[in-house]
Amino acid sequence: MTQRITVIDYGMGNLRSVAKAVEHVAGKGDKVHVSDDPELILSSDRVVFPGQGAARDCMAAISDHHLNQAVLDAAHSKPFLGICMGQQVLLDFSEENGGTPLLGLYKGRVRHFPGGTAPDGEAMKIPHMGWNRVHQLSDHPLWYGIPQDSRFYFVHSYYIDPERDDLAAASTDYGVNFASAIAEENLFAVQFHPEKSADAGLQLLQNFVNWKV
Amino acid sequence: MLAKRIIPCLDVDAGRVVKGVKFVDIRDAGDPVEVARRYNEEGADEITFLDITASSDDRETIVHVVEQVASEVFIPLTVGGGIRTADDIRRMLNAGADKVAINTAAVFNPEFVKEATERFGSQCIVVAIDAKQVSAEGEPLKWEIFTHGGRKPTGLDAIEWAKRMSDYGAGEILLTSMDRDGTKIGFDNKLTRAIVEAVPIPVIASGGVGNLDHMVDGVKQGGADAVLAASIFHFAEYSIGEAKTFMQDKGVEVRL
Numbered sequence: 438m439t440q441r442i443t444v445i446d447y448g449m450g451n452l453r454s455v456a457k458a459v460e461h462v463a464g465k466g467d468k469v470h471v472s473d474d475p476e477l478i479l480s481s482d483r484v485v486f487p488g489q490g491a492a493r494d495c496m497a498a499i500s501d502h503h504l505n506q507a508v509l510d511a512a513h514s515k516p517f518l519g520i521c522m523g524q525q526v527l528l529d530f531s532e533e534n535g536g537t538p539l540l541g542l543y544k545g546r547v548r549h550f551p552g553g554t555a556p557d558g559e560a561m562k563i564p565h566m567g568w569n570r571v572h573q574l575s576d577h578p579l580w581y582g583i584p585q586d587s588r589f590y591f592v593h594s595y596y597i598d599p600e601r602d603d604l605a606a607a608s609t610d611y612g613v614n615f616a617s618a619i620a621e622e623n624l625f626a627v628q629f630h631p632e633k634s635a636d637a638g639l640q641l642l643q644n645f646v647n648w649k650v
Numbered sequence: 651m652l653a654k655r656i657i658p659c660l661d662v663d664a665g666r667v668v669k670g671v672k673f674v675d676i677r678d679a680g681d682p683v684e685v686a687r688r689y690n691e692e693g694a695d696e697i698t699f700l701d702i703t704a705s706s707d708d709r710e711t712i713v714h715v716v717e718q719v720a721s722e723v724f725i726p727l728t729v730g731g732g733i734r735t736a737d738d739i740r741r742m743l744n745a746g747a748d749k750v751a752i753n754t755a756a757v758f759n760p761e762f763v764k765e766a767t768e769r770f771g772s773q774c775i776v777v778a779i780d781a782k783q784v785s786a787e788g789e790p791l792k793w794e795i796f797t798h799g800g801r802k803p804t805g806l807d808a809i810e811w812a813k814r815m816s817d818y819g820a821g822e823i824l825l826t827s828m829d830r831d832g833t834k835i836g837f838d839n840k841l842t843r844a845i846v847e848a849v850p851i852p853v854i855a856s857g858g859v860g861n862l863d864h865m866v867d868g869v870k871q872g873g874a875d876a877v878l879a880a881s882i883f884h885f886a887e888y889s890i891g892e893a894k895t896f897m898q899d900k901g902v903e904v905r906l
Contacts (some may be wrong), residue, residue: 451746453746489773560850588905632724
């Protein structure tokens with residue numbers, strides 16, 4: 438069965454690698470689009486929602502592209518994968534840029550890392566950049582074939598702190614223990630970059646492409 | 651916690667890997683795409699390409715190399731060499747690079763780093779620093795920034811320069827000891843330590859790796875967040891997997 442997968446493009450960050458990685462794991466007949474067209478997004482079988490940059494810029498770009506409703510509708514209705522800022526903006530408020538209202542799908546704040554020094558004496562530099570462990574908290578289909586505590590590639594200075602603990606599908610430790618993945622029904626959203634996380638990342642994208650909600 | 655990164659570096663000249671690469675089991679020894687693919691399979695945490703192409707006619711080649719690598723190798727990619735304008739940066743990012751390394755252009759126009767980080771984000775701007783020790787024996791240690799492959803002094807103090815680049819928004823420092831580059835006697839760990847203590851951003855140690863103990867020392871003595879090496883991987887003396895296992899056995903946290 439061929440399917441259409443749309444990577445939402447609102448001008449924040451380089452989407453080429455996300456699209457390339459999805460194409461790499463997609464089926465032969467599958468079509469991968471990179472688009473900001475709400476109609477195309479909502480008529481797709483699956484939606485990937487990436488994003489890079491500051492919270493205020495991201496929200497402005499989503500708004501400029503008239504995508505607020507399309508993103509929320511897709512997040513409610515079809516297999517949906519948020520990546521990096523595409524995870525953060527699902528909450529209702531970010532501390533970034535002196536306070537930025539977000540899309541508000543979930544109650545909770547996006548907070549700045551505390552930094553400081555880890556118990557082993559290592560400085561916890563900000564941004565949190567590099568390969569860190571992702572501890573799976575549930576038996577979700579998107580973890581299929583990925584060993585527990587695999588490392589994924591992160592680049593970010595803020596992390597999500599949702600009010601509902603049961604949203605977390607994985608946790609990662611960097612001075613705080615934060616929800617590096619969240620999941621609910623047809624939605625999965627990660628702080629790390631599966632498109633830059635070698636085999637573990639490709640497996641997660643493959644699982645998303647195969648995911649039967 | 652974060653793993654220490656192992657970064658193989660490919661020097662690319664007109665689309666070919668140079669430094670006398672001698673893979674036995676690769677069809678085209680000098681093809682950067684094949685070398686990158688192999689490093690990815692061995693578990694490299696990132697790959698850095700340094701474009702050393704002299705002729706500007708051939709400079710477009712590196713863009714195609716990055717495009718090809720980025721469509722099949724899904725780890726962070728950094729491109730350095732000849733990055734002088736915002737257009738150069740945009741071209742590399744569009745081709746699929748995640749970061750660019752700015753070296754000479756930063757020395758001649760430090761504001762370029764500020765503009766680049768404001769425009770493209772700190773996370774994709776690496777400042778490459780080539781430093782050489784200028785203090786005599788017995789004097790307090792001092793390193794200076796050099797350009798043109800270590801031939802031209804700039805008068806810039808390495809520690810002050812690193813701080814300034816960090817203040818300008820650089821996301822990372824790629825620190826090469828020109829005293830050690832190509833010597834295979836190990837990193838200048840005192841230099842690395844001095845820079846690591848001076849800036850809040852990650853520091854990649856480069857220049858001098860000859861064996862796996864040197865990589866461990868770069869992390870433990872130098873305090874580097876990542877270690878970059880070229881020849882020990884090119885000549886297949888060690889695979890990246892071997893390097894990582896060795897480092898883990900010595901107590902360094904790595905991604906295996």
